[in-house]
Amino acid sequence: xxxxxxxxxxxxxxxxxxxxxxxxxxxxxxxxxxxxxxxxxxxxxxxxxxxxxxxxxxxxxxxxxxxxxxxxxxxxxxxxxxxxxxxxxxxxxxxxxxxxxxxxxxxxxxxxxxxxxxxxxxxxxxxxxxxxxxxxxxxxxxxxxxxxxxxxxxxxxxxxxxxxxxxxxxxxxxxxxxxxxxxxxxxxxxxxxxxxxxxxxxxxxxxxxxxxxxxxxxxxxxxxxxxxxxxxxxxxxxxxxxxxxxxxxxxxxxxxxxxxxxxxxxxxxxxxxxxxxxxxxxxxxxxxxxxxxxxxxxxxxxxxxxxxxxxxxxxxxxxxxxxxxxxxxxxxxxxxxxxxxxxxxxxxxxxxxxxxxxxxxxxxxxxxxxxxxxxxxxxxxxxxxxxxxxxxxxxxxxxxxxxxxxxxxxxxxxxxxxxxxxxxxxxxxxxxxxxxxxx
Amino acid sequence: xxxxxxxxxxxxxxxxxxxxxxxxxxxxxxxxxxxxxxxxxxxxxxxxxxxxxxxxxxxxxxxxxxxxxxxxxxxxxxxxxxxxxxxxxxxxxxxxxxxxxxxxxxxxxxxxxxxxxxxxxxxxxxxxxxxxxxxxxxxxxxxxxxxxxxxxxxxxxxxxxxxxxxxxxxxxxxxxxxxxxxxxxxxxxxxxxxxxxxxxxxxxxxxxxxxxxxxxxxxxxxxxxxxxxxxxxxxxxxxxxxxxxxxxxxx
Ligand SMILES: Nc1ncnc2c1ncn2[C@@H]1O[C@H](COP(=O)(O)OP(=O)(O)OP(=O)(O)O)[C@@H](O)[C@H]1O
Ligand SMILES: [Mg+2]
Numbered sequence: 190x191x192x193x194x195x196x197x198x199x200x201x202x203x204x205x206x207x208x209x210x211x212x213x214x215x216x217x218x219x220x221x222x223x224x225x226x227x228x229x230x231x232x233x234x235x236x237x238x239x240x241x242x243x244x245x246x247x248x249x250x251x252x253x254x255x256x257x258x259x260x261x262x263x264x265x266x267x268x269x270x271x272x273x274x275x276x277x278x279x280x281x282x283x284x285x286x287x288x289x290x291x292x293x294x295x296x297x298x299x300x301x302x303x304x305x306x307x308x309x310x311x312x313x314x315x316x317x318x319x320x321x322x323x324x325x326x327x328x329x330x331x332x333x334x335x336x337x338x339x340x341x342x343x344x345x346x347x348x349x350x351x352x353x354x355x356x357x358x359x360x361x362x363x364x365x366x367x368x369x370x371x372x373x374x375x376x377x378x379x380x381x382x383x384x385x386x387x388x389x390x391x392x393x394x395x396x397x398x399x400x401x402x403x404x405x406x407x408x409x410x411x412x413x414x415x416x417x418x419x420x421x422x423x424x425x426x427x428x429x430x431x432x433x434x435x436x437x438x439x440x441x442x443x444x445x446x447x448x449x450x451x452x453x454x455x456x457x458x459x460x461x462x463x464x465x466x467x468x469x470x471x472x473x474x475x476x477x478x479x480x481x482x483x484x485x486x487x488x489x490x491x492x493x494x495x496x497x498x499x500x501x502x503x504x505x506x507x508x509x510x511x512x513x514x515x516x517x518x519x520x521x522x523x524x525x526x527x528x529x530x531x532x533x534x535x536x537x538x539x540x541x542x543x544x545x546x547x548x549x550x551x552x553x554x555x556x557x558x559x560x561x562x563x564x565x566x567x568x569x570x571x572x573x574x575x576x577x578x579x580x581x582x583x584x585x586x587x588x589x590x591x592x593x594x595x596x597x598x599x600x601x602x603x604x605x606x607x608x609x610x611x612x613x614x615x616x617x618x619x620x621x622x623x624x625x626x627x628x
Numbered sequence: 629x630x631x632x633x634x635x636x637x638x639x640x641x642x643x644x645x646x647x648x649x650x651x652x653x654x655x656x657x658x659x660x661x662x663x664x665x666x667x668x669x670x671x672x673x674x675x676x677x678x679x680x681x682x683x684x685x686x687x688x689x690x691x692x693x694x695x696x697x698x699x700x701x702x703x704x705x706x707x708x709x710x711x712x713x714x715x716x717x718x719x720x721x722x723x724x725x726x727x728x729x730x731x732x733x734x735x736x737x738x739x740x741x742x743x744x745x746x747x748x749x750x751x752x753x754x755x756x757x758x759x760x761x762x763x764x765x766x767x768x769x770x771x772x773x774x775x776x777x778x779x780x781x782x783x784x785x786x787x788x789x790x791x792x793x794x795x796x797x798x799x800x801x802x803x804x805x806x807x808x809x810x811x812x813x814x815x816x817x818x819x820x821x822x823x824x825x826x827x828x829x830x831x832x833x834x835x836x837x838x839x840x841x842x843x844x845x846x847x848x849x850x851x852x853x854x855x856x857x858x859x860x861x862x863x864x865x866x867x868x869x870x871x872x873x874x875x876x877x878x879x
Contacts, residue, residue, distance in 0.1 A: 576716075576718075578716045579716050579718045579721075581676075581678055581679075581700060582712070582715070582716045582718065582770075583718070583721075583726060583730075584677075584699070584700040584701045584704070585676045585677070585700050585701075585703075585704055585709075585710055586704055586709075586726070586727070586730040586786065586790065587701050587704035587705050587730040587731075587733050587734040587737070587790070588701060588726070588729055588730055588733055589701055589733060590699075590701070592729055592733060596721050596725070596726060596729065597718070597721065599720075600718070600719065600720025600721045600769075601720065603720055604720065
């Protein structure tokens with residue numbers, strides 16, 4: 190961990206940008222955002238050991254190896270079927286990214302209501318320039334985090350979702366982000382979701398690796414704008430293969446009377462960092478942040494959340510649960526800001542974790558900063574082993590240790606899974622979790 | 629069916645059971661009484677296989693097998709059941725689901741296939757009626773938010789579902805109202821058979837009015853200091869434990 194290595198990685202990235210920027214898509218405005226972002230990155234640098242935000246998630250080793258930038262080259266899309274990643278009941282509206290690049294061949298978007306746009310971000314850069322410029326890089330600001338800066342500099346594609354005012358998309362939209370290949374890669378999928386007034390949408394994003402035989406780092410950023418009275422749900426399902434690392438950031442802005450629910454389920458992946466930030470910009474908003482992670486081996490999963498209560502009468506609710514086995518490590522850091530204006534705020538946060546082995550560990554840290562006086566805020570965090578009395582009770586009725594353990598862990602996980610409101614997805618997740626627990 | 633010989637057991641180096649001898653035959657009902665802290669629950673925990681308790685001496689035979697060698701689940705599969713003094717609450721695990729798993733694992737142990745869903749549901753219905761339990765309780769999470777009496781009733785419901793050969797009831801009567809006491813006692817009486825035995829731990833004669841025991845034992849300071857017929861319970865009810873303690877001190 191010498192300074193030379195750190196400088197090395199930063200510089201490599203900055204040089205990579207100079208080399209590639211001419212081919213990156215977007216208007217002049219986007220190009221100037223990129224230039225600004227790389228300056229931001231230059232200032233911030235990859236977080237080091239001293240970075241408070243990445244204290245327990247050391248990113249330096251990830252960038253030690255030479256990772257080539259593949260995001261500007263269209264990947265060969267031959268020879269794999271998307272079916273393995275599709276979910277029953279969610280096949281109609283599938284938007285597929287292969288190594289961060291929208292793949293029309295794998296996508297099928299047949300059941301979109303009138304006016305709803307789901308397309309590649311690259312396409313939106315030119316066809317929906319106004320909308321993009323109005324929202325892009327506004328909620329995820331490149332000056333605040335090195336990875337946001339890198340994303341804004343490099344990202345050339347992703348999924349653009351636009352739901353006009355007064356429109357309910359009945360069918361969920363499923364984004365499948367596939368990482369594949371045999372060369373080490375660094376990719377930057379970037380999504381922008383704009384949900385109009387009085388509208389509703391459900392978006393599921395799966396992160397999956399396919400025949401990945403080299404190290405890959407995915408820096409995925411999603412911005413969500415939820416306009417007045419709109420209801421949006423965003424589910425993330427992370428099941429990358431062993432050699433994939435994922436830094437995933439979601440930045441949402443909610444306007445008056447809007448509802449936004451997120452659910453982040455992490456089942457595999459070597460090294461995962463999730464940043465989830467929600468700004469409650471109007472009164473009467475409701476937001477739910479749920480997360481479940483099951484770790485094994487030497488996996489590392491870090492969930493950082495920030496709910497920024499800027500206006501009165503909003504409600505936020507967070508529930509994150511982790512089941513950590515083997516030598517895996519976890520982090521939960523939940524910030525809640527309640528600004529002076531945000532009277533009558535209700536903000537709850539709960540982080541519950543079960544350690545299945547003596548070598549597994551988790552760092553949890555709630556951070557409540559409250560500047561208004563008429564608010565209800567609470568947080569709770571527990572980390573422990575499986576309840577031994579419950580285990581004994583079940584075994585004394587004839588259940589094997591494994592069945593007793595699985596029953597208790599499923600019940601534990603179910604508190605999060607039952608918040609999933611797409612039935613097919615809930616069933617799928619139940620099944621995945623059941624299989625994982627039975628392993 | 630159950631033979632306990634000179635059983636010594638304790639926890640963290642502290643001896644609690646100091647030489648228990650007990651012989652329970654099929655078809656019998658034994659009552660164990662005794663002052664608080666004398667070791668009654670410890671005895672039932674040791675029988676059920678709670679790992680915190682270390683057995684330092686003695687042996688326990690169940691249906692001729694060395695009970696202490698078996699895991700808690702295998703004891704249950706062999707037909708031992710403990711109705712807990714303090715049943716734990718298990719949020720998120722449904723009563724019915726867990727009982728189905730229990731029954732099927734017990735059946736698998738005995739070389740039988742899983743019970744079919746219809747048969748299982750019919751059994752649930754029958755046994756619920758048997759302990760006059762509402763459907764709602766059976767479908768809820770195990771003991772979660774149950775009142776004290778409901779928890780005890782749920783123990784008897786599980787007992788009825790699992791049909792053990794030896795049931796140990798640890799103060800199942802505590803916390804029951806008069807009707808529930810009658811229901812639980814009737815339940816046990818209906819389950820009495822020549823192949824099944826009960827060990828009933830209680831502080832009160834009134835339960836033994838309903839479940840008439842063959843033998844009554846007094847456990848004091850980790851030992852059974854007196855055994856007798858059902859009259860012994862009446863005598864204890866009248867005189868308390870002082871005379872027993874004195875007798876034990878002399879002996
Ligand atoms: N897990 C434990 N750790 C420490 N001491 C224990 C433990 N379990 C039992 N004991 C002690 O052993 C003694 C016997 O306890 P036990 O619960 O067996 O009594 P009991 O006869 O069931 O009493 P009660 O009538 O109050 O239910 C008590 O002094 C108790 O404090
Ligand atoms: Mg007791």
